[in-house]
Amino acid sequence: MRLDLLVDLWGAYMLDVDAVRKDFPSLKEGRVYLDSAASSLTPDPVIRKMVDYYSDYRANVGRGIYGISRRATDEFEAAREKIAAFIGAGRDELILLRNSSEALNLIASGVQFRRGDSVVITIQEHHSNFVVWQRVKERLGIDLKIVKSDRQGIFNLSDFEDAIDGKTKLVSLAHISNVLGVKLPVKEVAKLAHDQGSLVAIDGAQSAPHTSVNVKDLGCDFFAFSGHKMCGPTGAGALFIRGDLQEHVEPLCVGGGTIEDVGIDYYRLRRGPYRYEAGTPAIAESIGLGAAVDYLRSIGMQNISEHEQALTRRMMERLPEVPGIILYGPPNASDRAGIFSFNIKGLNSHDVALALDSAAGIMVRSGHHCALPLMKDLLAAEGSVRASVYLYNTLSEVDLFADALTEIAKTMA
């Protein structure tokens, strides 16, 4: 038996994909969901946990003295604790927000930048980690440096060394590119940045759902991620801000819940995550995200990673067979996460996506994936088709996808 087959079988034993699929009610017959990088599906336990809140203990958090309100608060705070532990953060370091975009905006508006400071990002950033810095540049006159990779998405550490200097206030980069699926050298960059006295922010939107993350091990000061990409509901995301940094980082919004004391002519912000959480939060959603963390942990992040690696190996075997395919990102399965961007010569990405949907019920993203600088500068493409896998995808779905693509390339291009 071939070694890779054995490895696949081993992976299958560790993660029982048939059992996993039963947990996801929207995985209906005839639907092949290959768009988890945009948003993942939600398993039953998460849905039930949110319904429980609405049907059993619907009250505001942190406000009421009565029992139900205390229960809501306890559940909300328990969720915070789980989500924090999931990325190796302390509970006071975890701010519950709506999504990665809000988290990145919080960093951009909260850190005290001055004219002459520089911010270093990369060409692979999602608009949410790109435009925010262009705006800081426009408003405050900071210097924005953009580190480029080669066309396959691989970075040269010396380019970061060149870009990061004593004036660098912050380096903000994705952990995994949402277009190329490349894993960025975040740990090495964090070290370079800290050596120069710079802060480090990681956009973990594409990593937290798929790999075990430990913010202490990564050595970052900020880590942003979105719940809806990791089996949680939409509207719940989080930001890690290193504890001792918090008094230097301003909230994005202030108001109810964020203050320790207010008088006619003064206010004093609270300490800890509450400082950043103005107003009534997304209670059900945050509790749901806590349940998503429980769910992922019950499956095991290592098992999820291995399963996705098996799917990735199959993708990287099958996709190059498709006639006229231009596959972006690193050619080696081991260098990439389960994200596959490509074009088929002679076909627009949207037409490929429409054809996949109509012919085989396969759902993929098409277009620029909110990464126009990468598209224009690196890939010189108008857009691409992007398929992405998660714990509920199967090897036979990968095969169906490759077969459908081959047929599309043969008959439609």
Next chain:
Amino acid sequence: MHSIVDAYSRFPKADCGYCGNPSCITALRRHCSGEMPLDQCIFFRTGALDPQSIRCPPATESSGVPGISYINPCPSDAHAVTVEVSLASGEHAKHGYYDMVTLDRILGGHVPSLKVSPSLGMARIELEGRSIMAFGEGRILIRRALDEEDALLQLSRAMRQLWAAVN
């Protein structure tokens, strides 16, 4: 993917008319709609071909109410519009509104701007920068139209190109 084309590939393709249908693809579609027993075809009746080998695909899902169901800015081009039109009502032809096998036979390879995929049950038309996809179940999607009026104009042009393939 199990399509009508798989079943068609096992059909005689003689278009002899013995069964009373103008072509084998019409016969197959009527068979799959439960309107024609296979033994009306001379090839299956005499045992020259095996009736067991013909598996009908599931009936296409009608996209519901005929009409313009969706207009918005193009996903990648905020200045252009995308229009989706559903032509078939649920009752019209259980096995598709457009017959891409016939379309391919009549126009396949003759019209440079038109690509037909009988196996996928769809066709693609490029018209001066606009992209039009037509699907067997009677759905037409026009991307990159200049505006709503232009989209409807392109729609009527596309429908004219496709008319011979209406079931």
